[in-house]
Structures are given as structure tokens and as C-alpha cells.
């Protein structure tokens with residue numbers, strides 16, 4: 152079961168969200184309209200919080216498709232009911248995916264070295 156309330160469980164997050172919300176209110180010239188949805192999302196604590204490629208956290212709403220709780224937004228695996236269900240299964244795919252990214256980064260680094268050698 153994925154915990155849908157990461158805000159309560161992570162002491163660093165409330166400050167982070169407060170800054171995020173205040174920034175949005177400022178952007179809207181002090182209007183709460185847009186920030187209101189963010190505040191609701193904050194109170195419910197159902198942020199996606201996937202780590203994006205740029206290192207920032209994803210602040211979209213986490214979805215709950217069907218009767219299966221999901222702690223991620225639509226872009227980060229929140230939709231759909233397929234995929235691993237058990238803790239062991241989830242660990243297996245997360246490890247595999249981490250390996251894939253690691254391999255990709257290594258390859259990219261190797262290409263950079265080859266390119267450097269060719270140019271120098």
C-alpha cells in the first residue's frame with residue numbers, strides 16, 4: 152500500500168510546499184484562485200512527488216484509479232491497474248529500472264569520452 156500522505160511523513164516537505172504555494176499566489180498578483188487547488192492538494196497530501204529528470208519533485212495530484220490506491224500522477228505511473236502489486240515485485244521492477252538508467256548514463260559517458268578522443 153502506498154502512503155498517500157507524504158507531507159505528514161516528511162518533515163522537509165511542508166516548508167517546500169509553503170514556498171511553492173506562496174510563489175504561485177505571488178505570480179497571480181495575490182489572487183488565491185489558482186493556489187486554492189494547490190492548497191487543497193496540500194491539505195489532502197496527495198502529491199505525486201516523483202523525482203523528475205531535473206531533480207525536482209513532481210507536484211501534480213496523485214490519482215486513485217479504480218479501487219487501487221496510487222501515490223503517483225498520471226505521468227508518473229498513477230493510471231492503470233497493471234504492474235507489480237507485492238512489495239517484492241515492486242522492488243524487483245524498481246531495481247531493474249534503476250539498472251537501466253545506470254546503464255544508459257554509463258553509455259552516455261562512454262560516448263562523451265569517445266567523442267573527446269576523436270576531437271582531440
Ligand SMILES: [Zn+2]
Nearest residue numbers: 199209224227
Ligand atoms: Zn508526477
